[in-house]
Each structure stands twice: as structure tokens, then as C-alpha cells.
Amino acid sequence: MTPRVLSGIQPSGNLHIGNYLGALGNWVKIQHDYESIFCIVDLHAITVYQKPEELRSKVREIAALFLAAGIDPRHSRIVVQSAVAAHAELAWLLTCVTPMGWLERMTQFKAKAAAQESVGDGLFQYPVLMAADILLYQANIVPVGEDQMQHLELARDIAQRFNSLYGDTFTMPATRLPLVGARVMGLDEPTTKMSKSASGTGHAVALLDPPERIKKTIMRATTDSGSGVDFETMGPGVQNLLNIFQAFSDWTNDQMKAHFSGMRYGDLKKQVAEMTISKLEPIQKRYADITADPAYLESILKDGANAVRPTADATVRLVKERMGIYTETA
Numbered sequence: 557m558t559p560r561v562l563s564g565i566q567p568s569g570n571l572h573i574g575n576y577l578g579a580l581g582n583w584v585k586i587q588h589d590y591e592s593i594f595c596i597v598d599l600h601a602i603t604v605y606q607k608p609e610e611l612r613s614k615v616r617e618i619a620a621l622f623l624a625a626g627i628d629p630r631h632s633r634i635v636v637q638s639a640v641a642a643h644a645e646l647a648w649l650l651t652c653v654t655p656m657g658w659l660e661r662m663t664q665f666k667a668k669a670a671a672q673e674s675v676g677d678g679l680f681q682y683p684v685l686m687a688a689d690i691l692l693y694q695a696n697i698v699p700v701g702e703d704q705m706q707h708l709e710l711a712r713d714i715a716q717r718f719n720s721l722y723g724d725t726f727t728m729p730a731t732r733l734p735l736v737g738a739r740v741m742g743l744d745e746p747t748t749k750m751s752k753s754a755s756g757t758g759h760a761v762a763l764l765d766p767p768e769r770i771k772k773t774i775m776r777a778t779t780d781s782g783s784g785v786d787f788e789t790m791g792p793g794v795q796n797l798l799n800i801f802q803a804f805s806d807w808t809n810d811q812m813k814a815h816f817s818g819m820r821y822g823d824l825k826k827q828v829a830e831m832t833i834s835k836l837e838p839i840q841k842r843y844a845d846i847t848a849d850p851a852y853l854e855s856i857l858k859d860g861a862n863a864v865r866p867t868a869d870a871t872v873r874l875v876k877e878r879m880g881i882y883t884e885t886a
């Protein structure tokens with residue numbers, strides 16, 4: 557059987573080059589080696605308040621970006637999480653085998669909760685829903701950025717606990733990080749991860765930013781007190797710029813060293829900006845074409861959900877049977 561890949565992105569904020577280099581771009585590269593399912597996780601997005609109109613349009617924007625980046629809809633399934641009810645149903649069943657202590661340890665929960673006045677229960681349960689996304693399809697491989705590693709360990713823990721309580725049911729999913737680009741840092745503050753929610757220009761390059769803006773953001777990026785690239789002593793800002801370049805170009809470490817050693821920071825930034833623009837411009841062009849045909853996009857999402865629903869429903873049925881939950885007899 558062909559191994560299955562599953563991953564997801566939240567339709568909140570603007571997708572940025574961290575999301576692309578850590579996840580989406582990697583999905584595009586590996587999709588044809590697997591049976592691939594890529595989700596737009598709107599049920600995750602609502603764990604913090606989203607304006608309904610914005611959420612509705614974000615789901616379509618992300619779907620169009622998946623296609624524009626090169627997800628092949630003839631091969632890979634693009635699925636809106638809420639369109640397949642089994643995601644939420646399995647999440648509840650898994651909630652009942654997940655100790656609260658495991659969720660309390662999640663660093664993303666702690667960070668997100670600290671930033672809110674009132675913390676919704678959904679934010680706490682968030683990683684269980686993520687485990688459900690993965691286990692629902694018995695996914696073998698989950699390609700993500702580094703920040704999702706702890707959530708994936710939890711998904712494996714939940715699967716293991718379920719299997720030991722109720723018998724072998726779930727496949728253990730493996731984490732797959734990209735070789736370079738697993739953790740793109742903020743351009744204004746290279747000690748924190750580039751994030752969709754951090755507002756303000758200067759922090760992130762969004763996939764749909766116009767070239768002029770991309771250039772401006774990268775030229776203003778924080779570096780350090782040195783003046784030229786030194787691979788032995790460079791600070792996190794220079795390291796981040798080099799990582800971005802390497803992830804986009806697929807250059808080897810030797811190529812990077814030979815080309816950038818001693819280069820002045822101004823020139824380094826110029827080259828990172830040019831490389832980024834050259835990779836994003838074709839995506840932006842395709843995005844414009846795809847969004848000009850909303851019916852096409854709707855059909856992709858409908859086909860995606862219809863294609864995966866039987867697998868998802870079969871897993872929920874199996875889980876219910878294992879747990880002794882009522883299932884209708886045919």
C-alpha cells in the first residue's frame with residue numbers, strides 16, 4: 557500500500573515564507589511519492605476568535621495558495637477540515653483517552669493562553685483535534701515545521717494509549733521536517749519564530765506580498781554588529797537570512813559557504829530578496845488565475861472532501877466499535 561501523507565494549515569492570518577519553507581513547499585516536493593491529503597483546518601482556527609466573513613474568505617485564499625504553490629489536485633486531496641464531520645467526531649473520542657496533564661505540557665498552549673484574557677477550552681483541546689486529523693486517515697508521515705513537533709509526539713502518545721486500551725487501531729505517524737527551513741525566524745526579531753499572528757510590517761514576508769514590499773522587509777531585517785558574513789561567528793539574524801536563501805534555492809552547505817563568505821550584509825539581503833521574489837512571483841501569478849475562477853476552487857474542495865470521507869468514516873466506525881459505542885447496524 558502507498559504510504560499516506562497528511563498535513564494542515566490554519567486559515568488565520570497571512571501565510572508567510574515560514575509556512576511555505578517549513579510546510580507547503582515541502583508538501584509540493586513530496587506529494588507524488590505518497591497518497592497525499594492537505595487540510596485547511598478551520599476548526600483549529602476558531603480556537604481563537606475569527607471574524608466569520610474573514611474566515612470564510614481565508615479558507616478559499618489558502619486553498620488557492622495550495623494550488624498556486626503546486627499542490628496537484630489530480631493527485632493530492634485538498635480538504636477543508638470542517639467539511640468532513642469525522643474530524644470533530646474522532647477528536648471527541650480521543651479527548652476521552654487523553655489525560656489533561658499531557659495537554660497542560662504543550663508549549664504552544666502555554667504561549668497562546670498567556671496572550672489571551674480568557675482561554676477557550678478549544679485552545680486546550682487543540683492538539684487532540686490535530687491528533688484526530690492525522691489518525692483519522694492512518695497517516696504514515698506528517699510534514700510540518702519544527703514548531704509542530706511536540707503536537708506530533710502527543711498524537712503518537714494518544715494513538716499508543718488508544719491502542720493499548722482498545723487494541724491495535726491506529727498507525728503511528730512519523731514527523732517529517734524539511735532539511736532547511738524547519739524554523740524560519742522573524743525578520744525583525746530573529747530570536748522568535750516567524751508567525752502569522754505577529755502583526756506589523758518588518759516581521760514576516762507574506763506569500764502574497766508585492767515584490768516591493770518583500771524587498772523592503774528583507775532589506776530592513778535585523779542582522780548584527782558585524783559587517784560581512786562569517787559562518788563561524790554569525791548571529792541569528794544573518795543565519796536566518798542564509799537559511800531562507802538556502803531553503804528557497806536548495807543549495808548545498810558548500811555552495812552557500814563559497815558564495816556568501818565575507819559578503820557584506822547589504823548585498824546578502826539584496827540576494828535574499830531577489831531569490832524570495834523570484835520564487836514567490838510565479839506563485840502570485842498562478843494565485844491570480846485561480847482566484848479568477850471561484851467555481852473551479854469550489855469543485856476542488858468538494859472533490860477533496862468527497863474523496864476522503866469514506867476513509868474518515870471507516871476509521872470513526874472502527875474506533876466506535878472498539879470502544880463499545882453504539883453504531884447503527886446496516
Ligand code: TYM
Pocket residue numbers: 562563564565566567574575576577578579580597600685686689690698699700701702703704707737738739740741749750751
Ligand atoms: P500553522 O497553521 O501554524 O502552520 C502551518 C505549517 O507551517 C509551519 N510553520 C513554520 N515552519 C517554519 N518556520 C516557521 N516560522 C513556521 N511557522 C509555521 C508549521 O510547522 C506548520 O507545519 N497545528 C497546525 C495545523 C494542523 C496540522 C494538523 C498540521 C492542524 N492539524 C495535522 C499537521 C497535521 C498549525 O497550527 O499550523
